[in-house]
């Protein structure tokens with residue numbers, strides 16, 4: 001038997017309603033905030049992510065599905081949306097004269113990671129990006145959208161971690177201080193962190209290694225390196241969150257794994273997820289547009305992992321109840337009546353009712369049994385006796401009551 005690729009999952013009919021529910025909620029909440037959906041191709045030129053996400057990140061270094069196509073171009077299955085979306089916004093001139101562009105998306109993404117609970121090689125994200133405003137109000141709007149979405153799903157007990165990386169100046173100032181400190185403590189760092197110290201020092205703060213954690217706990221704090229502009233930006237974001245009663249925790253070690261961030265970064269965590277406890281994340285990315293060849297355009301956004309959201313919903317008992325297959329099942333006592341069954345079904349479907357007819361020429365008993373098994377609330381029985389009066393039997397499956405109804409009056 002041919003098996004699906006490791007780290008991928010078939011979404012089967014018995015859980016598809018969960019997916020509809022999350023996607024529908026994402027659409028509704030995004031629309032409430034004035035966001036419009038964007039869909040971009042599932043693959044891009046590799047440079048979109050190499051330049052956008054950053055050559056030194058784990059995603060680009062170790063996790064991308066990259067191949068050379070028959071034309072000799074290097075192609076990558078998108079590992080995330082932000083860089084691809086920025087490419088699309090630039091190419092289609094979606095932002096003109098600083099007009100704001102509010103976009104949301106829902107789709108499949110690909111990362112070659114070690115599969116485990118909540119971590120797949122093909123996974124799905126819902127995300128939103130607010131493009132064109134340099135102001136903290138748009139950071140707050142994005143976080144407010146994320147929080148409203150969680151609330152709409154009934155997810156309350158999550159942790160919103162927030163930090164700022166400051167502007168270009170503050171970040172490079174901090175980088176210097178941090179590199180000095182880490183270099184002085186290099187001997188106590190893991191080999192991976194030693195490498196990161198050379199390539200991407202801020203990412204050392206993300207290390208889960210015990211030995212590293214100790215060094216990190218005494219590392220200089222980015223919040224002490226902020227200039228006035230960066231400080232004010234962060235303060236205003238927090239002020240709006242406070243005013244909206246959105247709880248958060250400042251974590252000055254939060255740096256996120258993608259290179260494009262500046263100013264606000266945040267992550268959403270839920271303790272039901274185990275090791276992969278982060279179910280969403282985002283932040284501001286003011287230099288991504290210019291890195292991808294566009295005009296300098298400030299922007300901020302977030303993405304959430306749909307598989308992780310579903311795990312949370314399951315653990316807190318908030319998944320929607322399974323939907324029934326149909327509203328009516330038409331049982332034909334005889335396959336000669338299938339024309340009539342189809343005609344009745346058509347009439348019901350035209351008025352929006354979901355109808356199943358037998359197509360296996362099974363006995364009446366078998367059809368009734370199936371209707372019962374599928375929990376279908378009503379059955380219409382086409383049988384010889386009633387047909388003589390151009391009528392059928394309508395049976396209510398929950399209380400067993402039945403009545404004879406003329407076909408024209410159905």
Ligand code: HAM
Pocket residue numbers: 079080081082111113118119120121122123124125127128129258278279280281282283284285300301302303304305306307308
């Ligand atoms: P990210 O933190 O890499 O950010 O991914 C966002 C979310 O996608 C994660 O919190 C997680 O729930 C989910 N996710 C990531 N990798 C996997 C995986 N292998 N399996 C299952 N779920 C996964 C971004 O992707 C940024 N583009 C977010 C953003 C938008 N920043 C600004 N705008």
